[in-house]
Amino acid sequence: MEPDTRKIWTRPEIRVSVGKLIVESLGVDEANVTADAELIADLGAESIDFLDMSFKCQQTFGVDLPMRLIQERRIEWRDLSVLARVLETRYRVTVAAEELRMVSPATVGAVLEHMAAKHGIARVPADEHEVAEALVARMLADLAPTPLDLSGLRVEQFTGYLEKSLHSPEAVEVLMSRLTVRAVTDYLVGQLAAAGRLAPGT
Numbered sequence: 001m002e003p004d005t006r007k008i009w010t011r012p013e014i015r016v017s018v019g020k021l022i023v024e025s026l027g028v029d030e031a032n033v034t035a036d037a038e039l040i041a042d043l044g045a046e047s048i049d050f051l052d053m054s055f056k057c058q059q060t061f062g063v064d065l066p067m068r069l070i071q072e073r074r075i076e077w078r079d080l081s082v083l084a085r086v087l088e089t090r091y092r093v094t095v096a097a098e099e100l101r102m103v104s105p106a107t108v109g110a111v112l113e114h115m116a117a118k119h120g121i122a123r124v125p126a127d128e129h130e131v132a133e134a135l136v137a138r139m140l141a142d143l144a145p146t147p148l149d150l151s152g153l154r155v156e157q158f159t160g161y162l163e164k165s166l167h168s169p170e171a172v173e174v175l176m177s178r179l180t181v182r183a184v185t186d187y188l189v190g191q192l193a194a195a196g197r198l199a200p201g202t
Contacts, residue, residue, distance in 0.1 A: 003062035009192050010202035017060055018185045025052045035182040045179075047071060053184075063191045065184070066146050073142050074175075078167060082142070083111065086134045091121045106166045108132045132159045147187035148178040 019033045028043050039045040045053075050067035057065040076082050080100040088094050095115065103114045109128050115121045136158045140150055153174070161171040192198045 003059055005062040005197075008197055008199050009061070010199045011189060012202065014061075014188055014192065015185050018181065018188065021053060021056045021060060022181060022184075025049050025056060033181055035180070035185070037181050038177050039179045039181070039184070040176050057188065061188055061192065063188055063195075065187070070143065070146050070148065070179070073139070073146075074172065076142075077139055080166060082138055083131075083135055083166065086131060086138055087111075087115065090131065090134065091115065091119075093119045093121060095119065108135075108163055108166065111166070128163065129159065132163045135162055143175070147184045148175065149180060149183035149186070150178060153178070 019030065022028070022033050022039070022043065023030050026039075026043050026045055026049055032043060037043055050065075050071070054065040054067050057063055079097055081097045084095055084097045084100055087100075093115065100111055100114075103110050108131050112121070112123055112127055112131065116123050133155065136155050140153070140155070140158075143150065158171060158174065161168040161174070189198060
């Protein structure tokens with residue numbers, strides 16, 4: 001069934017439809033689909049469920065829900081491709097993500113030591129923190145066009161996680177906790193508003 005791309009939606013209609021869509025995709029009780037419910041931690045969503053949700057959003061609203069983008073960004077981050085780009089920008093040295101993955105422990109400090117020894121980069125004491133901050137900024141910018149609610153996310157806290165470990169499970173958890181029912185609804189509201197398909201004043 002093709003979506004009615006001429007339909008003008010109200011915010012309450014979007015909220016109700018998102019709730020139904022999540023109940024259908026995840027097989028959860030409607031009472032559990034509250035605005036603040038996290039799709040993964042509270043409702044048990046998995047990668048396959050996100051594909052189903054994206055399909056249902058396309059059918060219902062004619063809007064793509066870029067859940068695959070979140071997955072792709074997480075993979076790039078975990079395989080250190082994003083870090084490789086940050087290092088190239090900062091030090092003007094091209095380094096393969098595969099090389100960075102061989103560094104142990106998987107910390108910014110160890111990576112910079114490796115880069116100094118193998119590629120001759122010049123380091124200063126603040127480098128470790130600044131590289132971690134640049135990595136966070138790059139990751140958040142990459143995730144901005146997704147249904148993650150990144151408002152109020154403290155870059156300093158996030159940077160601290162990545163300084164301890166580039167594969168920090170806490171950092172992943174913090175990010176994915178931002179994938180809530182409200183965040184998905186707000187994303188769809190924004191997309192429909194941009195397409196001129198949101199009823200004014202609702």
